[in-house]
Amino acid sequence: MQKSSILDINREVSTLFRTAKSIPGLADHTFGDWERTCESLPAQLDEDLIRVAVVGAIKSGKSTFLNALLQGDFLKRGAGVVTSIVTRVRAGRQLRATLYYKSWEEVNRDMEQALVLFPAPAWRGVDERFDVRRDRERVGLGNALKALNADQRISDDARNRNMVLLSCYLQGYDTVCRFLTDRPVSQQYQADGFIEHWKFSGNEALAVYLRDIQLEIDNQALGSSIEVADCQGSDSSNPLHLAMIQDYLRMAHLLVYVISSRTGLRRADIKFLSMIKKMGILDNILFVLNCDFSEHPSIEELKSLAARVAEELSLIKPGQGLFAFSALFNLFSSQDGHLSDKDRRRFEAWRAEPELVEFSRQESERFAATFHEILTRKRYTLLYQNPIERLNAVNAGMANWIGVNRDILSRDASTAGEIAGRIRKHRERFDQILLALQSSLSGVVPKIREQVGTDVNRFLDAGAGEVMKAVNGFIARYALTPGAHAETLQSGGFSHALYQVFQEFKQALDAFITEQVNPEIIRFIAAEEEKVRETVEAIAAPYRSLIEDAYGEFCFLMKSLNIPIDCTRPEALGLPSAESLMRTSGLSLPPLATTIGYSARIRTEAILRRGFYRAVTRFKKALKKPVEVGADDLRALKEGVKRIKQETRQSFVFHLRDYQENLKFAYLFRLSEVVAQRLSQAVTEQVQAYSADFATLANQVSSRQVDKEQAATVLAEMDARSRRVAESLLRLKQEVSGIA
Numbered sequence: 022m023q024k025s026s027i028l029d030i031n032r033e034v035s036t037l038f039r040t041a042k043s044i045p046g047l048a049d050h051t052f053g054d055w056e057r058t059c060e061s062l063p064a065q066l067d068e069d070l071i072r073v074a075v076v077g078a079i080k081s082g083k084s085t086f087l088n089a090l091l092q093g094d095f096l097k098r099g100a101g102v103v104t105s106i107v108t109r110v111r112a113g114r115q116l117r118a119t120l121y122y123k124s125w126e127e128v129n130r131d132m133e134q135a136l137v138l139f140p141a142p143a144w145r146g147v148d149e150r151f152d153v154r155r156d157r158e159r160v161g162l163g164n165a166l167k168a169l170n171a172d173q174r175i176s177d178d179a180r181n182r183n184m185v186l187l188s189c190y191l192q193g194y195d196t197v198c199r200f201l202t203d204r205p206v207s208q209q210y211q212a213d214g215f216i217e218h219w220k221f222s223g224n225e226a227l228a229v230y231l232r233d234i235q236l237e238i239d240n241q242a243l244g245s246s247i248e249v250a251d252c253q254g255s256d257s258s259n260p261l262h263l264a265m266i267q268d269y270l271r272m273a274h275l276l277v278y279v280i281s282s283r284t285g286l287r288r289a290d291i292k293f294l295s296m297i298k299k300m301g302i303l304d305n306i307l308f309v310l311n312c313d314f315s316e317h318p319s320i321e322e323l324k325s326l327a328a329r330v331a332e333e334l335s336l337i338k339p340g341q342g343l344f345a346f347s348a349l350f351n352l353f354s355s356q357d358g359h360l361s362d363k364d365r366r367r368f369e370a371w372r373a374e375p376e377l378v379e380f381s382r383q384e385s386e387r388f389a390a391t392f393h394e395i396l397t398r399k400r401y402t403l404l405y406q407n408p409i410e411r412l413n414a415v416n417a418g419m420a421n422w423i424g425v426n427r428d429i430l431s432r433d434a435s436t437a438g439e440i441a442g443r444i445r446k447h448r449e450r451f452d453q454i455l456l457a458l459q460s461s462l463s464g465v466v467p468k469i470r471e472q473v474g475t476d477v478n479r480f481l482d483a484g485a486g487e488v489m490k491a492v493n494g495f496i497a498r499y500a501l502t503p504g505a506h507a508e509t510l511q512s513g514g515f516s517h518a519l520y521q522v523f524q525e526f527k528q529a530l531d532a533f534i535t536e537q538v539n540p541e542i543i544r545f546i547a548a549e550e551e552k553v554r555e556t557v558e559a560i561a562a563p564y565r566s567l568i569e570d571a572y573g574e575f576c577f578l579m580k581s582l583n584i585p586i587d588c589t590r591p592e593a594l595g596l597p598s599a600e601s602l603m604r605t606s607g608l609s610l611p612p613l614a615t616t617i618g619y620s621a622r623i624r625t626e627a628i629l630r631r632g633f634y635r636a637v638t639r640f641k642k643a644l645k646k647p648v649e650v651g652a653d654d655l656r657a658l659k660e661g662v663k664r665i666k667q668e669t670r671q672s673f674v675f676h677l678r679d680y681q682e683n684l685k686f687a688y689l690f691r692l693s694e695v696v697a698q699r700l701s702q703a704v705t706e707q708v709q710a711y712s713a714d715f716a717t718l719a720n721q722v723s724s725r726q727v728d729k730e731q732a733a734t735v736l737a738e739m740d741a742r743s744r745r746v747a748e749s750l751l752r753l754k755q756e757v758s759g760i761a
Contacts, residue, residue: 023405024066024245026753030412033746035059037419040739044732054706055415062408066246069404070111071396073249074270077279078289082311082348086279087251089351092242096251097223106222106231107269108251112244113237118210118218121232125203128230129153132190135183138524139165140517153190154198163191169517183524185225192226205232246404247396263293263535264613270297271543271610274399276306277392282326282345283316286333292536294337299540301547303338307392310345312381315367320376344388346381347371401757409757413750414707420743421586427736428584430729440582447578450571451708458564458704462697465560469693472556473549474685480545481681483674488538492673495533499526501662510655519661526665539613546610549689557696561704568708608691611683 038052038059075083084098087110096108123131133151152158166188200206210217221227222234243249250273252266270276278294280286297303310327317323327345334341353360353368360368372378425444429437480487501522509518579586 023401023753023757026749027066027405027408027412028063030746030749030753031059031062031408033742033749034412034416034419037416037739037742037746040735040742041422044735045728052419054702054709055418058411058415058706062411066404066408070246070248071275071400071403072269072273073247073275073277073396074252074266074273075249075277075279076252076266076270076293078281078284078287078293081279081281081284083251083279085352086277086309086311086348087249089348089355090242090249091238092240092352092355093238094352094356095236095238097219106228106233106253107265108222108234108236110236110238110243110249110251112247113239115237115239116212116215117237118215119235119237120208120210120218120221121234122197122201122206122208122230123232124205125152125154125201127205127232128190128201132187135186136162138516138520140169140514140520153194159191159194162187166191182528186229189226189229193224193230196227197230201230244396244400246400264539267300267535267539267543267613268610270300270302273302274305274403275395276302277309278306279309279311279348280330282310282312282323285326286330291333291337294334296536296540298337299537300543301540306338306341307388307395308334308341308343309348309388310343311349312345312347312377314347314350314371314374314377314381317377320380323377323380342391344384344391346384346388347377350378350381351385405757409750409754411703411706412746413754414709416743416746416750417587418709419739420747423736423740423743424586425579425584427733427740428582430733430736443578443582447571447575450574451568454564454567454571455701455705455708458561459701461560461564462557462701465556466693466697469553469556470690473553473689473693476545476549476552477681477685477689481677481684483677483681486677488542489674489677491538491541492530492534493670495530496666496669499529499666501659507655510658515657518658522658522662523665526662526669530669535613542613546684546689550692553689553693553696557693557700561700564704568704571708608688608695610688611680 035056038056041052042048042050075087077083084096088094088096088098091110095110129150129152132153136151166184169184200208218234218236221231250269252269253262276297278290280290294303297306308331310330312323317326323345327343331341331343334343350368350371353364353371357368429440432440478486481489483489509521576586
């Protein structure tokens with residue numbers, strides 16, 4: 022509603038410009054930044070989004086919670102755990118699902134990394150890049166996967182994620198091969214075909230080809246300018262999936278963390294919440310205990326569980342409340358009359374438990390009130406405050422322009438010319454201040470770049486930076502446990518044992534980077550963003566006092582000329598957030614989720630070492646010296662781990678340098694330029710209310726090129742319109758004042 026009011030006011034202000042240009046002699050007159058402000062404002066409102074991330078462990082009920090929030094079964098519940106999908110939901114004019122697919126390059130890169138040190142490589146060339154589009158590659162990989170025994174498909178008592186990944190890619194190939202290309206593509210399902218997207222999001226073999234999903238729903242459950250995202254489980258078996266979630270969480274304005282009442286707070290939850298705390302975003306979070314009525318024999322038991330979970334959460338975030346309700350019951354309630362027989366029986370059984378239902382209803386209402394209050398407040402701060410202030414400055418300037426020119430029309434030509442000269446001189450004073458400000462801002466940007474660049478180099482230095490130290494420390498501490506792979510050596514052979522060792526190391530390293538390193542990088546970037554903002558605003562501070570002095574001089578001039586204008590002191594226009602600037606300027610952070618590359622050289626060297634140690638063993642046997650069974654394979658594995666560590670360091674150095682340069686040049690350096698530009702623009706908009714070209718009409722009057730009577734009529738109409746705009750802006754500010 023506020024958004025439509027702002028757009029209506031913006032149209033009214035734009036009408037003032039057109040009306041002014043209808044005055045004879047002013048057809049070519051321009052109102053400069055005022056007009057540009059009004060032209061860009063609708064796009065700004067459309068681009069700004071309040072982002073809500075729904076997160077939690079796998080099977081905690083995130084999709085059910087979100088469906089209940091949206092009052093319909095829009096998301097497929099229980100999507101595969103090997104996928105890295107973030108499903109984004111927005112309001113739309115019709116029901117539509119847009120699926121964004123990986124490119125062939127991304128697919129092949131995923132599979133290539135999963136095949137590093139794969140235990141059965143005979144079906145492919147040593148130096149050949151894998152390409153799933155080649156028939157012999159798919160057939161060879163399929164046969165190799167079938168040849169692996171059950172032990173080789175299991176790791177840490179679960180399906181080996183690389184085996185699952187490779188199998189899913191092969192199974193889904195025939196379905197997606199007809200529309201995937203060398204570039205990422207998208208596919209849409211609309212209206213009655215909307216539900217077809219479930220075939221992809223709910224099927225591991227197809228979901229693995231997806232990058233993410235965007236849904237648009239055509240009901241009133243989700244307000245405009247809000248995006249809610251269903252994120253993959255925090256305990257995903259692939260740490261890189263968690264890194265993709267981190268990229269979204271950094272952009273989110275509110276997090277809703279869902280905990281299942283069947284399990285309570287799990288180790289995976291504690292681990293994930295600790296990571297969020299390190300990222301510095303734990304302040305913007307709501308906790309939901311998703312209650313399964315079938316699991317709780319009484320209301321007392323459920324309340325006891327909720328109290329225990331709340332107490333455990335307080336250790337992570339003191340004073341944080343918990344909302345306990347059944348998302349599935351709420352979803353069924355919103356669909357009453359359209360439930361399957363099975364779901365209706367469950368719903369009726371739950372409704373027969375009045376205490377549970379009433380407790381859930383009260384908690385649901387309490388959550389809804391808190392949720393919408395936070396969103397409304399954040400929406401005002403992010404979306405509405407800046408546009409309202411900008412429109413207020415523009416309308417105040419137009420009111421002054423109208424008032425000055427109405428007075429000029431009442432003067433004779435000679436007096437009008439004199440007034441025009443004095444106003445022009447005053448305008449030059451403002452222009453000088455703005456020019457000096459812009460010069461100072463352009464001078465400070467190189468200094469910011471130098472300072473920020475030094476910070477980034479120190480933090481991400483590939484030799485002695487904090488990140489590299491942490492990763493090197495992890496690599497140095499990681500040790501092979503020989504006994505853990507003795508059975509694998511016997512049952513699967515050396516190649517499989519080497520593959521298992523490598524995958525365990527890579528999984529541990531990816532988890533360390535995601536859980537320990539990435540949160541520190543996020544905190545560092547946030548600190549650098551704030552440094553950029555504070556430095557730019559500090560440069561502008563002295564000029565604000567100069568502007569106030571010039572503003573006082575302007576009011577004195579108007580008073581001396583007996584021209585009545587509004588001399589209310591203007592409100593300072595602040596800088597938009599870094600996140601808002603990113604969206605409106607095309608800036609983007611380099612993604613945290615980046616795979617560290619490995620080559621197959623590790624296998625070659627390990628096998629050569631194994632051959633050497635076996636030769637030594639045979640030599641010892643020939644000399645009848647004692648030989649430990651399997652010692653040569655274990656020694657070769659140890660040497661293989663050393664080589665893996667060495668290549669990891671080299672690969673990570675390359676990755677870190679690439680990230681370091683991207684962070685500096687593609688983001689922070691450009692951010693400093695955008696922040697300086699936006700501050701200059703904000704000050705210019707504010708100043709223009711008191712330094713506009715008031716003299717144009719005066720010149721026309723002094724040269725007798727304007728019909729005074731016609732101009733007076735137009736200005737009277739504009740004055741009435743401007744007053745209505747001022748009243749509308751005041752009402753809108755009062756309406757949202759309770760939100761801020």
